[in-house]
Amino acid sequence: MNSEQKEHAGLAETFNKDEDRVNWHDETLWWIRQKRDKSAHNIPEWETLRNTASAIKNHVLSNLHNYLVEFEANAKANGIIVHWAANAQEHNQIVHGILKEHGITQMVKSKSMLTEECHLNEYLAQQGVDVIDSDLGERIVQLAKEPPSHIVLPCIHKKKEEIGEIFHENLGTPAGVSDPQVLTETARQHLRETFLTRKVALTGVNFAIAETGDFVVCTNEGNADMGAHLSDVHIACMGIEKLIPKRRHLAIFLRLLTRSATGQPITTYSSHFRKPRPGQQMHLVLVDNGRSTQLGRPDFRNSLKCIRCGACMNTCPVYRRSGGHSYHSAIAGPIGSILAPNLDMRQYADLPFASTLCGSCSNVCPVKIDIHDQLYKWRQVIVKEGYGNKAKGVGLKVMNWTLSSPGAYHTAGKLGRAVMRIAPFAVNNPLNPWYKHREMPQAPKESFGEWYKKNRK
Amino acid sequence: MTVGLFIPCYVDQFYPNAGIATLQLLEKLGVNVVYPENQTCCGQPMANSGYEHLTGKCDELFVDNFSSFDYIVAPSGSCTLHVKEHLHAHQYPEKAKHIRSHIYELVEFLTDVLKVDKLPARFPHKVGVHQSCHGQRGLKLSQMTELVEPFFSKPLQLLNMVEGIELVPLDRTDECCGFGGTFCVAEEAVSVKMGKDRVADHIRHGAEYITGADMSCLMHMEGILRREKSNVKVLHIAEILNAG
Numbered sequence A: 001m002n003s004e005q006k007e008h009a010g011l012a013e014t015f016n017k018d019e020d021r022v023n024w025h026d027e028t029l030w031w032i033r034q035k036r037d038k039s040a041h042n043i044p045e046w047e048t049l050r051n052t053a054s055a056i057k058n059h060v061l062s063n064l065h066n067y068l069v070e071f072e073a074n075a076k077a078n079g080i081i082v083h084w085a086a087n088a089q090e091h092n093q094i095v096h097g098i099l100k101e102h103g104i105t106q107m108v109k110s111k112s113m114l115t116e117e118c119h120l121n122e123y124l125a126q127q128g129v130d131v132i133d134s135d136l137g138e139r140i141v142q143l144a145k146e147p148p149s150h151i152v153l154p155c156i157h158k159k160k161e162e163i164g165e166i167f168h169e170n171l172g173t174p175a176g177v178s179d180p181q182v183l184t185e186t187a188r189q190h191l192r193e194t195f196l197t198r199k200v201a202l203t204g205v206n207f208a209i210a211e212t213g214d215f216v217v218c219t220n221e222g223n224a225d226m227g228a229h230l231s232d233v234h235i236a237c238m239g240i241e242k243l244i245p246k247r248r249h250l251a252i253f254l255r256l257l258t259r260s261a262t263g264q265p266i267t268t269y270s271s272h273f274r275k276p277r278p279g280q281q282m283h284l285v286l287v288d289n290g291r292s293t294q295l296g297r298p299d300f301r302n303s304l305k306c307i308r309c310g311a312c313m314n315t316c317p318v319y320r321r322s323g324g325h326s327y328h329s330a331i332a333g334p335i336g337s338i339l340a341p342n343l344d345m346r347q348y349a350d351l352p353f354a355s356t357l358c359g360s361c362s363n364v365c366p367v368k369i370d371i372h373d374q375l376y377k378w379r380q381v382i383v384k385e386g387y388g389n390k391a392k393g394v395g396l397k398v399m400n401w402t403l404s405s406p407g408a409y410h411t412a413g414k415l416g417r418a419v420m421r422i423a424p425f426a427v428n429n430p431l432n433p434w435y436k437h438r439e440m441p442q443a444p445k446e447s448f449g450e451w452y453k454k455n456r457k
Numbered sequence B: 001m002t003v004g005l006f007i008p009c010y011v012d013q014f015y016p017n018a019g020i021a022t023l024q025l026l027e028k029l030g031v032n033v034v035y036p037e038n039q040t041c042c043g044q045p046m047a048n049s050g051y052e053h054l055t056g057k058c059d060e061l062f063v064d065n066f067s068s069f070d071y072i073v074a075p076s077g078s079c080t081l082h083v084k085e086h087l088h089a090h091q092y093p094e095k096a097k098h099i100r101s102h103i104y105e106l107v108e109f110l111t112d113v114l115k116v117d118k119l120p121a122r123f124p125h126k127v128g129v130h131q132s133c134h135g136q137r138g139l140k141l142s143q144m145t146e147l148v149e150p151f152f153s154k155p156l157q158l159l160n161m162v163e164g165i166e167l168v169p170l171d172r173t174d175e176c177c178g179f180g181g182t183f184c185v186a187e188e189a190v191s192v193k194m195g196k197d198r199v200a201d202h203i204r205h206g207a208e209y210i211t212g213a214d215m216s217c218l219m220h221m222e223g224i225l226r227r228e229k230s231n232v233k234v235l236h237i238a239e240i241l242n243a244g
Helices: A008-015 A019-041 A046-062 A064-077 A088-101 A113-117 A120-126 A136-143 A160-171 A180-197 A223-230 A247-261 A291-295 A301-305 A311-315 A333-343 A360-364 A371-384 A390-403 A406-422 A448-455 B009-014 B016-028 B044-054 B056-066 B077-086 B093-102 B106-113 B133-138 B154-159 B188-204 B215-227 B237-241
Strands: A081-085 A106-109 A130-133 A200-203 A207-209 A214-219 A233-239 A269-273 A281-287 B002-005 B032-034 B071-074 B103-105 B126-129 B209-212 B233-236
Touching: A008 B188, A019 A247, A019 A311, A019 B188, A046 A064, A046 A247, A046 A301, A064 A081, A064 A281, A081 A088, A088 A120, A088 A200, A088 A233, A088 A281, A106 A180, A113 A120, A113 A233, A120 A130, A130 A136, A136 A160, A136 A180, A160 A180, A180 A223, A200 A223, A207 A247, A214 A223, A214 A233, A214 A247, A223 A269, A291 A301, A291 A333, A301 A333, A311 A333, A311 A360, A333 A360, A333 A371, A360 A371, A360 B133, A371 B044, A390 A406, A390 B044, A390 B056, A406 B009, A448 B009, A448 B016, B002 B016, B009 B016, B009 B215, B016 B032, B016 B106, B016 B233, B016 B237, B044 B056, B044 B077, B056 B093, B071 B077, B071 B093, B071 B106, B077 B093, B077 B103, B077 B133, B093 B103, B103 B106, B106 B154, B106 B237, B126 B154, B154 B237, B188 B215, B209 B215, B209 B237, B215 B233, B233 B237
Parallel strands: A081 A281, A106 A130, A106 A200, A200 A233, A233 A281, B002 B032, B002 B071, B071 B103, B126 B209, B209 B233
Antiparallel strands: A207 A214, A214 A269
């Protein structure tokens, strides 16, 4: 892909060529947003829960150093081997090092957005390690050789007929079968064999508890448990922001997480891991990868409160109509758009502009991240750092000059309206992106200012 | 009480009737209104595009024009919110602060300051109400569907005083229309799709008119309605509250 194709606007335009698919994608995600609303409205103290979760996470971010040290000490005391990774590369090398140590070339993985962020699968493939994603959605996109388009619903962009086709090609189901029950059973049989033969299992982490050294993994399919319990080596990878201080804080987050994500009261499995079972090795990789930098940006640090529920994606009217892949980043949607520029401002300069700043994301966020305000602030940073769209910049500077002077403004307004009335083709043409699918406003003879002069003076 | 009337640039140039209705409505309610003639724009188009650092002159001009009034009223939630959150004047910080805390969008000025409880308006038509995001989620003109909080709506409170009006229900009561300032051209495809979906919701429920407190959203939806050759019209809420 060249850099031009990697802009959100262009990728979204391509997605919009198939309007029926856009409608289907929008309605599917809107249905999940409605399930979230229903579930939240069943909890009278919902807003108190959000405030409390936000306060706990803020507190953790302000004391991150202490909680990390406390967590490491407790995890080690429980028999877990703790690793620290400064960036994605170190993370990948650590994981590969553990595999090498055990002479392993095949690993089963349960969904972890962090390993997506670090591009672990690609790295391990280059090292000759075969990774099988065990969660159904994740497995489907892996077979399709695509990245996930959503952090909770990785293959939400695929219709069941397309999944049937992927299964037909890869897992030998008969052509034309798209019954979800048949497809799920096929995946289950296929994965059962994987679980029984893999010696190493990797999982993500939803919450790590400083007080006890425990970590908690929330899944609906139970694959994290299946992988971890059958393996000789369990590797858990987590961003350093996943900490909560005490075990009693967990309930607040577990109540919020899935209600926000899918409208379920709780995930099917909330798996608590404290120590390796006899004979098993348990590794925990704590990953920074830009998080300390973000923590040092006062305007953006609270983006690290995120618990990866995906509610901001489901509610985002832009995400629903542009698809997760248009964000060309491991984490799509509004939250991805405030996290990605921290990792690479040039590559992701377009993302904070892929929003109308409607603010719905901030309202559904279970930990009250001011997502839309941060999108606005990233725009200021990106332009000042010189990564803004150059052509747009020229236009805005002319506009700014005009609007800074009443004389220039009145002349330009009069002239502009006259042109639109006398020579409408000057604006009604393909060079004007407004006109492509919308009529221009009808230019009146008199502005309000001109009317006022005549009628009120 | 003297009110400085702020008519946003695109309303001034393209929708003078919304400005006239705002002025007449305020005068009808006994308010002394002055329109400072040297006003231009609040600076939002630049700021939302990442150029807030260039809006110094726009801000100074705004302060010159409006700092002497008891209240500043604008028929636009979006421009009002921008001034409230981002107006700064290095030389006159106190004047800027006065404006930030005394600028009102028209609807909230009527409900919260004038405390209007009846209007001599008549508009016997089926109307769909578009909740503009900056007015709703920014200025809190009405409760938002995402929150678990009691319902209220300042625009509906006023529209319900209009004789003969029939407000139509919508499937999605507060979804963004996709205008989004420069988003409407920079992200043309998504912007238009959002607008088409919003308009379709109103049409599906039999609206003859779509109204709201932000002319910019209405301008975007009008562009789509006219391209689709629809008979449905857009009207600023001031035009309905001032009708009859």
